Amino acid sequence: MPFQRVLVIGYVWPEPTSSAAGGHMMQLLHCFVAQGWQVTFASPAKVGEHKADLATLGIAEQTIELNNDSFDRFVGALQPDMVLFDRFMMEEQFGWRVELHCPQAMRVLETCDLQSLRDARQGLLKERLQASGDENDFTALFDISPDILYQHMSEADVTQREVAAIFRCDLSLMISPFESQLLVERFGVPPDLLHDCPLMVEPLPTPPLDFEQRANFVCIGNFRHAPNWDAVLWLKNQVWPRIRKRLPRAELHVYGAYTPPKATALHNPAHGFLVKGWATDALQVVGQARVALAPLRFGAGIKGKLLDAMLCGTPSVTTPWGAEGMRTGDRWPGEIGRSADELAEAAVLLYDHKERWHAAQIQCREHLLAAYAMEHHAQALARRLQQLHANLPQHRRANFIGSMLRHHLHKSTKYFSQWIQSKNQSI
Known part of the structure; x- marks a missing residue:
């Protein structure tokens, strides 16, 4: 079957003028539209004041709800060829529903950056500030090795959740080569589950000021x-x-x-x-x-x-x-x-x-x-997605850990979500 329909489930509605995350999401959307794919963007978030105008790109918009089976009917009717989860929280919320109603849909995670790495470094900074009142020299903090980072990350709940989502998905888009290397060398993530996709830009039409x-x-x-x-x-x-x-x-x-x-x-x-x-x-x-x-x-x-x-x-x-x-x-x-x-x-x-x-x-x-050339990275991403879609059954058979995690976590998430929905309906 040809690759046609793409569903993007956003943690927030994209705001490219507010953050790099919003800018990267818009770059991905432009890449998908340029391939001729039919793109739908859905999110449970409130609309922010700087939201991008997706309609001008021909992208359909859909408001969705957490812990509500209305999403099941929506995604079942849409039957996307690929679902892109914007950060691991969206995969946790909607991944099991996508797998249940669209089992052949390719599941891709946009990591944006590793929240678990950011949280670990924030914790290390707090420890450093508590240990010393010196706010000048942070050389020792910046020289912390990947092994020390792994020690601070590995037992954290957010790390377990984030890495599990990476294993459960067919592919994760990585914005930083350092993070790809960290996942492969310290967390045992197979390289074929990752694709390096940095911020993508085109040179400005006018020369910079002198x-x-x-x-x-x-x-x-x-x-x-x-x-x-x-x-x-x-x-x-x-x-x-x-x-x-x-x-x-x-x-x-x-x-x-x-x-x-x-x-x-x-x-x-x-x-x-x-x-x-x-x-x-x-x-x-x-x-x-x-x-x-x-x-x-x-x-x-x-x-x-x-x-x-x-x-x-x-x-x-x-x-x-x-x-x-x-x-x-x-x-x-x-x-x-x-x-x-x-x-x-x-x-x-x-x-x-x-x-x-x-x-x-x-x-x-x-x-x-x-x-960071837009044309190079956009073409490389499109090729990788098309190749993965064409060989999805073999790719999934090779990812036993991901299959195992989906089996256990999605069942618990499914029943917890259904319990929340039932509770909300009884109020």
Whole structure:
């Protein structure tokens, strides 16, 4: 049977201007539409204020409910050839229903990034801060080995759930090669269950602004994402005061969707720390800045804010975990620091030295062409999905662990969901 119908079950409705996750989802949808596939996007979430207009792409929309057999009737009538689950929570909720009513549908997981890795690193940061009041040097934190990461991840409930969902699906889309390697080498996930699919972009039609046409620093990121909020706090308390001491006329413009009062309270024009809120055009504000700052002390995946900086030809300063999965060899289009002192020194050097800055801008384009070309990755993904669909029975026979996990977990999830539904109906 030809590959025709695709159902995407979203954790949220896509908001490409709010987060890298929303941007990556839109890239996937564009890829599917370009193949001529009939795409339906369904979600149990409320519609956000920055939701993308899917109808303009010819994508059908469907609101669905958790723990409700109305989804069974919907998916049974649709009979998709492929179901893409947006993060493991959606696979837990709807995977057993898809398997029951559409057993031949290929089940694909969009991991976005590994939440279990992000949570483990957040825990490690908390331990580090509790053990030492020093908020400058985090070298030991950034140098933690994959073995230590595995020890912190392996017993966590979220890790067990996330890795189990990866085994249960026919394929998982991985945004970071570091995470693919971690799953294969530490968690025993077969490589043929994974497909590397990073953020995908096309070069901007106009050349980036030059050194003299730019001014100030920029930091951007959705405030609902915990790593971004932590980065803003570290910037405000440690990194920016060091930069401002060296560059007393410079300003830092902080942008982010869903800006909370605790963030706007940090706004301080006297210190050049300006909280701007949501950016209607992120590429415009990043493209006008001379240097992008992303001092991330925990997180996972690859960072949309840093890819946007490359796209705009804006050199960036970040941490080893910020650059993780995005470096080409040892090269980075900017600078990487492990402490507030190193980050500030790197930021000042880039900001003040034209030749150093220009060399970093050239590397921005080189990184884009080498790792994030939309056409290359979209075609590779489409080929992988078509090949998997054509050989699905053999692929599933080879994944005994996934079959076993589906047998046990889906039965317990099924009965728990039916119990919730029955309880809701009796109220």
